[in-house]
Amino acid sequence: MSEVDPWDALRAATRARVGLGRAGDGLSTAENLRLAAAHAQARDAVHTALDADAIVTALGERAGPVVHSQAADRAEYLQRPDLGRRLAPDHGLEAGEHDLVVVLSDGLSARAVQDHAVAVVDALLPRLEGWSVAPVVVAEQARVALGDEIAVALGGRMVLVLIGERPGMSSPDSLGAYLTFEPRLGRVDSERNCVSNIRPPDGLTYEGAAEILAALLTESFRLQLSGVELKDTGAALPSGAG
Amino acid sequence: MSWSTTLGGHSYGFADLRELLAKATPARSGDVLAGVAAASAAERVAAQTVLADLPLAHFLDEAVVPYEDDDVTRLIMDSHDAAAFAPVRSLTVGGFRDWLLSWEADSTVLSDLAPGLTPEMVAAVSKLMRVGDLVAVGRKTRVVTGLRTTIGLEGRLATRLQPNHPTDDAVGITASLVDGLLHGAGDAVVGINPATDRPSTVRALLELIDDARQRLGAPIQSCVLTHVTTTLELLEQGAPVDLVFQSVAGTQAANRGFGVTLDQLREAHAAASELHRGTVGNNVTYFETGQGSALSADAHHDVDEQTLEARAYAVCRAFDPLLVNTVVGFIGPEYLYDGKQILRAGLEDHLCGKLLGVPMGVDVCYTNHAEADADDTDTLLLTLGAAGCSFVITVPGGDDIMLNYQSLSFQDVLQVRQTLGLRPAPEFEAWLGSVGLLDDAGRVPQLVPEPIRALMG
Numbered sequence: 173m174s175e176v177d178p179w180d181a182l183r184a185a186t187r188a189r190v191g192l193g194r195a196g197d198g199l200s201t202a203e204n205l206r207l208a209a210a211h212a213q214a215r216d217a218v219h220t221a222l223d224a225d226a227i228v229t230a231l232g233e234r235a236g237p238v239v240h241s242q243a244a245d246r247a248e249y250l251q252r253p254d255l256g257r258r259l260a261p262d263h264g265l266e267a268g269e270h271d272l273v274v275v276l277s278d279g280l281s282a283r284a285v286q287d288h289a290v291a292v293v294d295a296l297l298p299r300l301e302g303w304s305v306a307p308v309v310v311a312e313q314a315r316v317a318l319g320d321e322i323a324v325a326l327g328g329r330m331v332l333v334l335i336g337e338r339p340g341m342s343s344p345d346s347l348g349a350y351l352t353f354e355p356r357l358g359r360v361d362s363e364r365n366c367v368s369n370i371r372p373p374d375g376l377t378y379e380g381a382a383e384i385l386a387a388l389l390t391e392s393f394r395l396q397l398s399g400v401e402l403k404d405t406g407a408a409l410p411s412g413a414g
Numbered sequence: 415m416s417w418s419t420t421l422g423g424h425s426y427g428f429a430d431l432r433e434l435l436a437k438a439t440p441a442r443s444g445d446v447l448a449g450v451a452a453a454s455a456a457e458r459v460a461a462q463t464v465l466a467d468l469p470l471a472h473f474l475d476e477a478v479v480p481y482e483d484d485d486v487t488r489l490i491m492d493s494h495d496a497a498a499f500a501p502v503r504s505l506t507v508g509g510f511r512d513w514l515l516s517w518e519a520d521s522t523v524l525s526d527l528a529p530g531l532t533p534e535m536v537a538a539v540s541k542l543m544r545v546g547d548l549v550a551v552g553r554k555t556r557v558v559t560g561l562r563t564t565i566g567l568e569g570r571l572a573t574r575l576q577p578n579h580p581t582d583d584a585v586g587i588t589a590s591l592v593d594g595l596l597h598g599a600g601d602a603v604v605g606i607n608p609a610t611d612r613p614s615t616v617r618a619l620l621e622l623i624d625d626a627r628q629r630l631g632a633p634i635q636s637c638v639l640t641h642v643t644t645t646l647e648l649l650e651q652g653a654p655v656d657l658v659f660q661s662v663a664g665t666q667a668a669n670r671g672f673g674v675t676l677d678q679l680r681e682a683h684a685a686a687s688e689l690h691r692g693t694v695g696n697n698v699t700y701f702e703t704g705q706g707s708a709l710s711a712d713a714h715h716d717v718d719e720q721t722l723e724a725r726a727y728a729v730c731r732a733f734d735p736l737l738v739n740t741v742v743g744f745i746g747p748e749y750l751y752d753g754k755q756i757l758r759a760g761l762e763d764h765l766c767g768k769l770l771g772v773p774m775g776v777d778v779c780y781t782n783h784a785e786a787d788a789d790d791t792d793t794l795l796l797t798l799g800a801a802g803c804s805f806v807i808t809v810p811g812g813d814d815i816m817l818n819y820q821s822l823s824f825q826d827v828l829q830v831r832q833t834l835g836l837r838p839a840p841e842f843e844a845w846l847g848s849v850g851l852l853d854d855a856g857r858v859p860q861l862v863p864e865p866i867r868a869l870m871g
C-alpha cells in the first residue's frame with residue numbers, strides 16, 4: 173500500500189461505498205456495523221407508524237380528517253398495493269368544491285412525512301393565492317393513487333399527494349410530491365407529475381420544492397392537464413413509487 | 415383439459431394447465447396479488463400431486479398463453495426440438511424430477527436435452543423440487559459462453575461489476591470500477607445502469623470502460639444497460655458496443671411494456687455479432703429478467719410469475735446470450751415478500767435457465783421494504799455458489815446508490831469464492847495474477863497495482 177491514500181480523490185466523487193476495510197476476504201467489523209446501521213434506518217422508516225395526531229396538531233386549523241386505505245396493516249400494505257390505493261369505508265370526507273386537495277400519505281417512509289410534509293405545506297400554501305384549498309387530509313397505509321379517491325370524495329379539481337418514498341440506504345426520509353389534474357379512479361402514473369427527493373439539507377429544500385410545485389400546479393391548472401404532456405417540468409415519475 | 419384430486423377428504427379441481435401450474439407454485443406474494451395462488455397449503459399440495467402425474471408431452475399440446483396471441487408462445491412451440499426431447503418424452507413431471515436427480519442425468523445429458531425442453535416443463539418440475547434439489551440439479555447443468563472471458567465453467571463464479579452513479583459522473587463511476595477490479599470483480603461484465611438513456615451519455619460510458627480495458631490489458635467486456643433501440647443507434651455510429659442489453663419478459667404484451675419486439679432483438683443481435691469484438695467467443699447479448707415483471711405490466715394472462723419467468727428465458731436463448739441475469743429481489747415485496755421467497759425464486763430461476771441452456775446469473779438483492787437482510791443474501795449467494803451459478807452482481811459495499819437497493823459487495827464474493835473453492839473466469843484469473851491481484855492460494859491481496867493506480871488519476 174502507498175503512504176498516500178489514492179482513494180481520497182475518488183471518494184470525493186461518489187457516495188458509493190468504495191475502499192472499505194476488509195478482514196480477510198470479508199468486510200471489517202466497523203464496515204459491517206456501518207452497513208447494518210444504514211439498513212436499520214431504512215427498515216425503521218418503512219415500519220414505523222405515522223403519528224397522525226402529531227401531524228394534525230402541526231397543521232393546526234388547516235387540518236382535515238385522518239383517513240385510512242383498505243390495507244389493514246403494514247404487512248398487507250407491502251404485499252397488496254391495490255388495497256393501499258383504495259379508501260376504507262366510513263372515511264368521513266364531505267363533498268364540496270375545491271381547486272386543490274392536499275393529502276399527506278405515509279407511503280413507504282412515515283419518517284419522511286413526519287419530518288418534512290408540514291413544512292412543505294407551510295411553504296406552498298402562501299404561494300397559491302386565490303386558490304380554494306380543502307382542509308389537508310392525512311392518510312395512513314396509503315399509495316399515491318389513494319389521493320385520487322380522496323379528491324373525488326372531497327370534490328377537488330386537482331390533488332397533491334406528499335408521500336414517503338422508498339427508503340434507500342443513504343436516504344431513509346425522502347419525501348415525494350405527486351400532482352394529478354382531475355383525479356379519478358384509474359388514473360395512471362403517466363398522468364401525474366412528480367417532484368422527488370425533498371429532504372433538506374441533502375435533497376430539495378422546502379422552499380425549493382414549494383417553488384417548483386406552485387409553478388407546476390399553476391401550469392397544470394392553466395393547461396387543464398397533468399402528466400407527460402405537462403412538459404418542461406422536470407422529473408419523470410420514478411418507477412415503483414405508485 | 416381439467417383435473418381433480420382429493421386430499422384430506424377435500425376435493426380440488428383445476429380447470430386448465432395455467433391454473434394447475436399457478437396453484438402448484440410454492441407460496442409467493444405476486445401470485446396472491448394476481449389472484450392465481452392456491453387458497454390453502456392443502457390446495458397447493460393437491461395441485462403438485464396432480465402436476466406430478468401429468469405427462470411432459472402434454473406441455474406440447476396446451477399453451478398457458480394462446481399461440482395465436484403471443485409471439486413468445488410461438489417462439490417456444492416453433493423452436494421445440496423433438497429429437498432432443500426424446501429421452502424424456504414418456505416421463506411425467508414427477509418422473510422427470512426423479513430422472514433429473516438420477517446419476518445418469520449428467521452434465522452432457524442435460525446439455526443435449528436443453529433444446530427439447532420448454533419453459534413450462536422446467537417451471538413445472540422446479541415446483542416439485544425443494545431447495546436441495548434445485549441446488550443438486552443446478553450443479554449438474556453446464557452452459558458455457560464467451561466473449562473475452564469464458565463464463566459458466568465448472569468451479570467458477572464470475573461477477574458483474576456494477577459501478578453505477580446517480581448522475582453518470584465519470585470520476586464517480588471510475589471510483590467504483592477501480593474498487594471492483596481491486597477486489598477481483600468484473601469477469602462477467604463491467605455493466606453500468608445509466609441514469610439517462612441519452613445516446614451521447616451512453617456512448618461516453620461505453621468509451622470510459624473500453625478505455626480502461628485497453629489501458630489495463632484486461633480481458634473484460636463492457637455494457638451500458640440502455641434500451642436496445644439506443645444500442646442499435648450506437649452500433650450504427652460505430653460506438654464500442656461489446657454487448658447488446660435488454661430487459662425481457664415471458665409474454666409478448668410484457669415485452670411491449672418494455673418497448674421491445676423480437677425483431678428488434680434479432681436486428682441488434684445480428685449487428686453486434688458482426689463486430690467480432692470477442693477473443694474467446696462471440697456471445698454478444700445480455701438480458702435481465704425477474705419474477706413479477708409481467709404482472710407489474712398487467713401482461714401476465716393469469717399465469718403464475720415463476721412460469722412466466724421461465725418463458726422469458728426462451729426469449730433469451732433465441733439470441734445466444736453471454737449472460738442472463740434474474741434481478742430476483744429488486745422488484746419488491748408485492749412480488750417476492752421476504753428472504754424465504756427470494757431464496758427459492760433465485761434458485762428456481764437459476765435452475766430453469768440452465769435447464770433451458772441459458773447462461774444464468776442472479777442479482778442477489780433486496781429492497782429496503784422487503785422482509786430481507788444481508789443474512790438472506792449471504793444464504794442465497796452460498797446456495798447459488800453450490801448450485802454452480804454462472805455469475806452474480808456486485809456493487810461497492812452492496813449499496814447501489816443509483817438504483818437504491820442492496821446487492822452483493824465485492825467482499826461477499828471473495829468470501830464465498832474462498833469458502834466454496836470457486837475461482838474467477840480463467841482469462842480474468844490469469845490477468846489478476848499478472849498484475850499481482852491473486853496470490854498462490856487464489857486469494858486477492860489488498861494492494862493497488864500500478865496500472866490500476868494510473869486509472870485513479
